[in-house]
Every structure is written in structure tokens, then in C-alpha cells.
Amino acid sequence: MAPSALVVCLGNICRSPMGEAVLQHVAKQRGIDMVVDSAGTAGYHVGEEPDERTVATCRKYGVPIDSLARQVSAEDFRRFTHILASDENNLRNLERMKPKDATAEVRLFGSYDDGKAIADPYYGGIGGFERCYQQCVRYSNAFLDEVVGKESKASDDTQQSSSL
Template identity: 65%
Template sequence: MAPKILIVCLGNICRSPIGEAVLRHVAAERGLEIEVDSAGTGDYHVGEWPDDRAAAVCKKFNVPMKHEARQVQREDFYEFTHLLAADENNLRNLNYVKPKDATAEIRLWGSYLDGKPISDPYYGNAASGFEQTFHQCVRLSKAFLDSLESKPSSSNL
């Protein structure tokens, strides 16, 4: 069974859709079969398209992005193998709403590399914050996929 990964931030219009697009793209470049989606712990932007700046940075680096914001649901804790939080606040929120019998592994995405959170670029300046987020998602995607490939059970990827 292919791993199913949910990238999680607060509103699901900046960090997590970039992360979703980048992880899917990096996995495809490696020829790995995974499923990727993203969601927010908050319901602020449900049904909205990603922030224009998030879409622009993905377009700049030729990474396809197609997403509509949604909120994390109870079933996500069972349907996904991994829930990767963008920062500590969202990790706490996930652990707070996590069902006792959840099957997904829930971690800070940065824990696969350097332990650093993904800063929210929403209120920053247009180009630099979103480009930093994009490049951080590339590094985190590579580190996460390296961890999957090093597991014995990942031989069916």
C-alpha cells in the first residue's frame, strides 16, 4: 500500500498547499508512489483556492498546484499514514483532536530534517517568504522521502 501523507498548517492556503504540491512533485521525480493531500487545523479558508503568492511560487518553479482548502477531519487520522504539521501549534492542535485509536503517525514535518517549523509567510512580503517556504518544503520533502525509502517496508514504493 502506498503511503498517504497529509500536510497540515493553519488555514490550508499557504504552507500546506505548497508542501502538498512540492512533496507530490519530488516523489514523482523519484518515481515513488505516494498519495498527498493537505488540510488546515482551522476552518478560516475552507473552499478557497491557495493564496495567489503560494500559487505563483509553485508556478515559478514548475511545480503543479491544484487544491481547494479544507479542514482536518476525524477520518484523516485513519485514512492517512502520516500527518505532517507545519509548526508546533498545528502539531499541538492535531494531537488535541486526534482520536485515541488513530492510526496515522503525527509529527512535525521538520522533525525529518532539522526540527525547524515552517514559518507562516501569509503576513510577510510577497516574494521572499513564499520562496523560503517553497525551498524549505523541497528540503523537507527530500528528507521525508529518504526516511520512507530507508524503511524495510518501503520496498513496495
Template identity: 70%
Template sequence: MLSSESEPQIKALVVCLGNICRSPMGEAVLKDIATKRGVQVHVDSCGTAGYHVGEEPDERYNNVSIDSLARQISTSDFVRFTHILAADENNLRHLESMKPHNATAEVRLWGSYHDNKAIPDPYYGGMNGFEKVFQQCIRLSHAFLDEVVGKAEAKEV
């Protein structure tokens, strides 16, 4: 199902608060799942707050390789990406409040593609919390791709 086009049609931005735990893990997992499924997707991540801009992801990750530095969302992201995936309701509300009038991205709770559950922040917990978030990101990645790729294929017919 790899597209012959050089630019992926699906461009997803995973968003949490500080961009050092949930969103970089979500970015890495979504990229990995898409690659394994043969789906061409551009994926990035960011935070709604600028607390950790320029920092590497939390070192407690051990299940996935993450190659990104924390950044804060900008209004241009609302037109650069097709889908903005919020980790939880607080970040979703923040995204909706800053969404510019010319936004083209679909902004949703990432969990809305699967079970409507927020991704809990593992920052203040132990390794068990990171493992749970990792498993949740796998489920959400599959659910997101199932819905979005299905819609893209239907448009092509």
C-alpha cells in the same frame, strides 16, 4: 521505484493553520519531488482551522502549481493517511489533542525529518517569505521521502 500496486503505501497529509499557504505548497512540492524520484505517494493537505474552507491557495505562489481547495482536518484523516505532517508546533499540538483513539497515522512536525524547524507562515509577509517556504518544502520533501521510503524498503526485505 514505482510500485506496481495501484494504491500508494505512503499517504501523507500536510497540515498548517488555514490550508492556503504552507500546506498546499507542501502538498504540491511533495507530490512533485516524489514523482521526480519515482516514488508513488498520495499527498493531500488541510488546515487545523476552518477559516478558509473552499478557498483557493494564496495567489502569491509562483514556483509551483497547486490544484486544491482549502479544507479542515477531520478525525477520519488520522486513519486514511499513514503520515500527518504538521507545519509548526502549534498545529502539531492541535493535531495531537484531536487525535482519535483509533488513529493509525504517524503525526509529526514535518521539520522533524530534517532540521526540527517549523515552517514559518508567509501569509502576512511578502514574496520573499513564500520563496523561503518553497525552498524549505523542497528540503523537507526530500528528507521525508529519504526516511519513509528507506523504512518501507527495509520492511520489504
């Protein structure tokens, strides 16, 4: 099964739409076709476009961004192979929301790299959005290295076994 990812923050207008856009962009640059989406654990901004600072930061780096805020649903835990939380509070909320028949691996996005949370830049200046962007790039590459790397290795091992 090809990897798919849902990037999650609280309101789905800052960190998670940026994470979605960056992960999709990095995957495409690496020739990896995957489904990426984003959502919030709360429904504060459902139907809204990303924060203008999120959009400006992505555009500055040539990363296409086009999403509308939505809230995490029970179906997301079965639809995606990976759910990536922006911070520990959202990770805890996701674990509480997770249905018994969930198939997605739920982890902190930063756990694929330095283990750090992505701080919410909403109440700060553009510098917070820049830091968020840089973390999203690092975490996207680390996520793809681990997840796609595992799948490639498993495929290589299967091919080697069948040729013996």
C-alpha cells in the same frame, strides 16, 4: 502499505498546499506513487484556492498546484500513514484532535530534516513564500528518504530472509 501524507497548516492556503504540491512533485520525480493531500487545523478558508503567492512560487519552479482549502477531519488520522504539521502550534492542535483509533504518525514536517517549523508567510512578502518553498523541498526529500527508505530496507530484508 504505501506511504500517504497529509500536510497541515492553520488555514490551508499557504504552507500546506505548497507542502502538498512539492511533496507530490518530488515523489513523482523520484518514481514514488503516493497519495498526498493538505488541510488546515482551522476552517477559516474552507473551499478557497491557495494564496496567489503560493501558486506563483510553485509555478516559478514548475510545481503543479491544484487544491481547495479544507479542514482536518477525524478520518484523516486513519486514511493517511503520515500527518505532517508545519509548526508546533499546528502539531499541538493535531495531537488534541487525534482520535483514539488514529493510525497515522503525526510529526512536525521539519522533524525529518532540521527540526524547524515552516514560518507562516501570509503576512509577509514573497521572500517568505520562497523560504517556505525551499523548506518544503528539503523536508519532502528528507521525509521520502526516511519513510520510503525504511520500506525499501524492510522489503529487501524480507527478500533476503526468504532466499536463505
